[in-house]
Amino acid sequence: MCSMSQEKIIKTTTNVDSLRSEIRDKSVRVIDVRREDDYKQSHIPTAVNLPLANLLSDDSPERVLKLVNSMGIDDETPVVVYDDTFGALASRVAWTLEYVGHSEVSLLETTFSTWKSLGLENDNQVPNIQSKEHSLRLRPEILATSDYLEKSKDNSDVILIDNRERLNYLEQHIPGAINLPYRTLATQDKILRPKDDMKRLLDNRRISGDSEIITYCGSVGTLSGLAYYALKSVGLPNVKLYVRSFKEWKGLEKPVVKQQDAHYWDLSAE
Amino acid sequence: MTVTDLKQSYSDSPKPKINWARIEEAENFANTVKLFRQGKYDEDSFRRYRLQHGAYGTRMTNDYAMVRIKLPAGEIYPNQIEKISQLSEQFSIGSAHFSTRENIQLHWVILEDVSEILRGLAEVGLTSREACGNSVRNVMCSPLSGVCPDEEFDSTPYALATARFFLRNPMSQNLPRKFKFNFTCCEKHGMVRMVDVGLIPQTRELDGSIQKGFKIFLGGGLGNRSFVGHQLEEFTPEEDLLYTSIAVLRIFDRLGDRKNMARNRMRYLVNDMGWDKFQNLVLKERAIVRATQSIVTNLEVDHTPSVIKRPIKISDESGSPNPDGYTRWLKTNTLKQKQSPYHSVFITLEAGDITSNQLSELATIIREFSSEGHARAGFVQNIALRYVHEDDLPRLYSKLLTVGLAKSGALTMAAPIGCSGTTSCNLALTNSHRLAKEIQRKFLELKLDQDDDLRDSSIKISGCPNSCGQHGIATIGFFGGGGRVGKEMFPNYQMSLGGRSDGETMLGVTCHRIPAKRVIPVILKIIELFKQNKKSNDTLKDWIHRIVNGKEDSEIKSVIDMRKALDSLTIPPTKEDDPDFYNDFGSDSSYHTKTGKGECAA
Numbered sequence: 001m002c003s004m005s006q007e008k009i010i011k012t013t014t015n016v017d018s019l020r021s022e023i024r025d026k027s028v029r030v031i032d033v034r035r036e037d038d039y040k041q042s043h044i045p046t047a048v049n050l051p052l053a054n055l056l057s058d059d060s061p062e063r064v065l066k067l068v069n070s071m072g073i074d075d076e077t078p079v080v081v082y083d084d085t086f087g088a089l090a091s092r093v094a095w096t097l098e099y100v101g102h103s104e105v106s107l108l109e110t111t112f113s114t115w116k117s118l119g120l121e122n123d124n125q126v127p128n129i130q131s132k133e134h135s136l137r138l139r140p141e142i143l144a145t146s147d148y149l150e151k152s153k154d155n156s157d158v159i160l161i162d163n164r165e166r167l168n169y170l171e172q173h174i175p176g177a178i179n180l181p182y183r184t185l186a187t188q189d190k191i192l193r194p195k196d197d198m199k200r201l202l203d204n205r206r207i208s209g210d211s212e213i214i215t216y217c218g219s220v221g222t223l224s225g226l227a228y229y230a231l232k233s234v235g236l237p238n239v240k241l242y243v244r245s246f247k248e249w250k251g252l253e254k255p256v257v258k259q260q261d262a263h264y265w266d267l268s269a270e
Numbered sequence: 271m272t273v274t275d276l277k278q279s280y281s282d283s284p285k286p287k288i289n290w291a292r293i294e295e296a297e298n299f300a301n302t303v304k305l306f307r308q309g310k311y312d313e314d315s316f317r318r319y320r321l322q323h324g325a326y327g328t329r330m331t332n333d334y335a336m337v338r339i340k341l342p343a344g345e346i347y348p349n350q351i352e353k354i355s356q357l358s359e360q361f362s363i364g365s366a367h368f369s370t371r372e373n374i375q376l377h378w379v380i381l382e383d384v385s386e387i388l389r390g391l392a393e394v395g396l397t398s399r400e401a402c403g404n405s406v407r408n409v410m411c412s413p414l415s416g417v418c419p420d421e422e423f424d425s426t427p428y429a430l431a432t433a434r435f436f437l438r439n440p441m442s443q444n445l446p447r448k449f450k451f452n453f454t455c456c457e458k459h460g461m462v463r464m465v466d467v468g469l470i471p472q473t474r475e476l477d478g479s480i481q482k483g484f485k486i487f488l489g490g491g492l493g494n495r496s497f498v499g500h501q502l503e504e505f506t507p508e509e510d511l512l513y514t515s516i517a518v519l520r521i522f523d524r525l526g527d528r529k530n531m532a533r534n535r536m537r538y539l540v541n542d543m544g545w546d547k548f549q550n551l552v553l554k555e556r557a558i559v560r561a562t563q564s565i566v567t568n569l570e571v572d573h574t575p576s577v578i579k580r581p582i583k584i585s586d587e588s589g590s591p592n593p594d595g596y597t598r599w600l601k602t603n604t605l606k607q608k609q610s611p612y613h614s615v616f617i618t619l620e621a622g623d624i625t626s627n628q629l630s631e632l633a634t635i636i637r638e639f640s641s642e643g644h645a646r647a648g649f650v651q652n653i654a655l656r657y658v659h660e661d662d663l664p665r666l667y668s669k670l671l672t673v674g675l676a677k678s679g680a681l682t683m684a685a686p687i688g689c690s691g692t693t694s695c696n697l698a699l700t701n702s703h704r705l706a707k708e709i710q711r712k713f714l715e716l717k718l719d720q721d722d723d724l725r726d727s728s729i730k731i732s733g734c735p736n737s738c739g740q741h742g743i744a745t746i747g748f749f750g751g752g753g754r755v756g757k758e759m760f761p762n763y764q765m766s767l768g769g770r771s772d773g774e775t776m777l778g779v780t781c782h783r784i785p786a787k788r789v790i791p792v793i794l795k796i797i798e799l800f801k802q803n804k805k806s807n808d809t810l811k812d813w814i815h816r817i818v819n820g821k822e823d824s825e826i827k828s829v830i831d832m833r834k835a836l837d838s839l840t841i842p843p844t845k846e847d848d849p850d851f852y853n854d855f856g857s858d859s860s861y862h863t864k865t866g867k868g869e870c871a872a
Contacts, residue, residue, distance in 0.1 A: 166362065167364070
């Protein structure tokens with residue numbers, strides 16, 4: 001008999017074809033995180049709507065659990081999340097579900113626009129959902145707070161990744177952070193690069209092995225949420241999201257560094 | 271059905287004919303960076319290796335590189351532009367930069383990501399190999415070659431063949447210094463007398479048939495010290511093109527100064543030796559090359575004519591037939607080709623910068639409007655779209671307008687050159703890049719692009735004496751440095767007048783030092799003086815040409831007169847009166863000069 005792998009295979013994204021069959025089998029809960037108006041116009045069949053702004057208005061575990069229950073998700077329900085913002089908003093929602101203890105969550109491999117441009121099913125029906133009971137098992141090991149970050153960032157085993165665009169990073173970033181702009185994570189039509197591609201890119205940057213990795217971005221952990229899943233997609237075991245990100249860091253007047261003596265902004269055609 | 275099956279395809283749009291890339295170079299680069307980081311590769315060897323692969327250093331840091339992508343003969347295809355758009359967004363600053371030598375540069379790239387860029391480039395047949403370092407740099411060709419009404423024949427196939435011959439050729443891997451070829455279309459469009467080897471196509475009648483050949487100029491170049499090139503001989507037949515090129519490279523390789531980095535371009539060798547001696551040496555060497563090549567070496571010149579096919583209109587005829595600004599744009603950005611009813615359309619970019627979004631729009635625009643299906647990089651940080659049908663021009667203008675690429679003045683003085691300056695270059699003393707943008711904005715605001723008297727003049731700015739901004743061949747040229755009042759420093763420019771790169775090529779004559787914040791008022795003052803003193807049918811270029819050659823008889827007779835007329839504008843105010851005077855463009859803190867090590871010589 002072949003032995004089972006010790007590690008659970010983590011599914012980061014769900015491809016279009018699998019999602020379609022899971023929808024047909026009614027074995028999945030699909031979450032659309034776009035704004036309510038967009039959702040009402042059209043969405044992937046059976047999807048429920050959880051606009052990111054709604055989640056962020058209060059993302060305390062208790063509230064999140066209520067939302068999860070109201071979407072008919074129990075501990076065993078596979079969930080697929082999608083957006084129209086290259087996967088960043090979906091990632092933030094998916095990460096939040098993980099944080100309260102839901103493990104069966106993945107991202108649709110593509111955006112809703114691409115889904116539609118492929119001519120795939122969509123409708124404007126709002127499904128009738130029966131509420132369920134999800135348990136609360138917080139996973140603090142995937143969250144980084146500012147206090148935590150401040151204590152651990154100088155640790156040689158910790159890699160801190162800034163996922164904002166290059167110019168913003170050059171202008172100011174958390175000391176010790178390296179820059180992996182969110183655009184680097186995707187391909188033209190998928191929200192994440194193929195695994196081998198991603199792995200090679202991260203290896204070049206020496207982002208590998210058992211290091212603890214913390215990602216952050218500008219304000220609410222969306223771009224860095226996508227990075228969280230990018231890192232997980234290649235099997236990196238210890239990734240945390242600094243969910244309040246640079247906005248909080250600056251607000252707390254913690255130290256930042258800047259690339260000095262160069263007028264890089266003037267090279268931009270924006 | 272999978273996602274990729276349904277990806278939009280443009281299968282009928284032309285694809286590049288030549289693959290310049292080698293995918294294994296990306297892999298090697300990644301491994302070499304790893305070894306370097308592990309300390310298994312010394313600094314000097316790594317730097318040489320990096321430069322040979324087209325990755326240049328960045329201002330005040332070892333963590334970033336600039337990747338210089340070569341566009342041999344300036345040719346670039348839509349799929350290549352799309353790829354560069356993606357790469358600029360993923361690995362650079364979301365913008366790309368068109369250089370003055372038909373390269374596209376991606377700046378502020380993390381050294382560890384360079385190999386990913388090389389990989390992406392290889393997917394579309396592009397390379398950055400030998401774009402830096404002591405090698406044969408990108409082979410340039412006039413953006414009008416093939417369509418210029420004044421040319422004898424199209425030199426593009428020869429430029430491509432030359433690029434192909436020398437790329438990765440062992441002969442050009444370890445030259446004393448960089449080496450540059452420029453092909454052009456005609457005397458007027460120039461740029462052949464300020465480069466190591468400059469070539470103008472020409473023909474002659476021999477035994478009743480027309481023979482193709484070139485006028486070849488050697489030993490010119492812009493830099494800390496600039497020189498004008500010399501014509502090798504009356505006529506160099508096309509069969510001798512390669513032999514001549516090899517002969518010149520061999521002489522340079524053998525006799526060029528490998529010790530003194532500041533004086534090792536070929537122009538110094540020519541200057542030290544004297545032209546007659548050098549000329550003689552080249553002719554002898556060529557005879558040896560011709561006689562000793564063990565096999566007949568030919569340039570693989572591909573004369574297959576490009577397919578000219580007017581794209582089928584995809585979008586409908588919406589919008590007004592003569593949108594706002596169309597006439598102005600038509601006048602200042604387009605040229606009639608020798609092939610009627612086609613036009614070449616020039617897109618001017620602020621100091622060569624273009625966003626990744628604009629690049630991706632541009633790819634679509636090329637497919638929809640250029641009947642040759644690709645674009646050409648120009649001589650002045652710009653892009654030429656050729657073979658645009660006359661009837662499509664208004665529609666093209668509207669399209670360019672929607673993506674911010676319809677700035678007028680592309681073919682006028684209102685499109686200044688600015689090297690990258692302190693935005694990324696280790697050697698820069700001033701922010702020449704931003705200054706060029708400021709001048710362009712001011713010129714367009716004042717509608718100076720529409721002034722026929724200014725049309726053939728140029729403004730070119732370098733951030734240091736090293737001439738990447740080609741200030742030496744500008745009607746009004748500037749190079750950056752620091753000025754001082756007591757303990758306070760301010761950004762300052764040395765201004766030269768009367769430079770040109772056409773049939774009467776000459777280097778600009780030094781005129782005055784102009785503080786950065788006074789450059790625009792000074793240029794406007796020169797224009798004002800010209801207007802007061804011009805003769806009928808005079809252009810600014812002609813007027814300045816007479817002044818620098820002592821042939822002007824009005825109020826401003828010489829460079830010294832000009833200097834006096836501008837004096838009052840150059841006096842530094844006190845810091846209390848005008849603190850902004852002491853800051854460079856793009857900076858709100860006090861100016862100070864700061865430079866790192868240059869890598870033009872590896």
